[in-house]
Amino acid sequence: MSTGLLQAEAQVFQAHLEEWRHSHLGEFVLIKGENIVGFFPSLEQAFTEGTHMFGLADFFIKQITPRDTVNVSLLGKHLLA
DSSP states (O other): OOOOTTHHHHHHHHHHHHHHHHHSTTOEEEEETTEEEEEESSHHHHHHHHHHHHTTSOOEEEEOOOTTOOEEEETTEEEEO
16 A cells, blocks of 8 residues: 655644644744654755755655644735734
């Protein structure tokens, strides 16, 4: 049975999301397989670390956001409502 791309990482993310909302809100988590590599203050820092560690292999980065986040784009500016 094959699994989807980054499915294991997405499951790790969902399993820990509520906990991380209390301790890492706003940060970006880097996950490879079932391993939580770390938390970073910016997407750029997480991506840089991911490519440094894993090269061109797949890895998962996602921001820890509040439960009811709505992303809005207004005239090319992204707002967090």
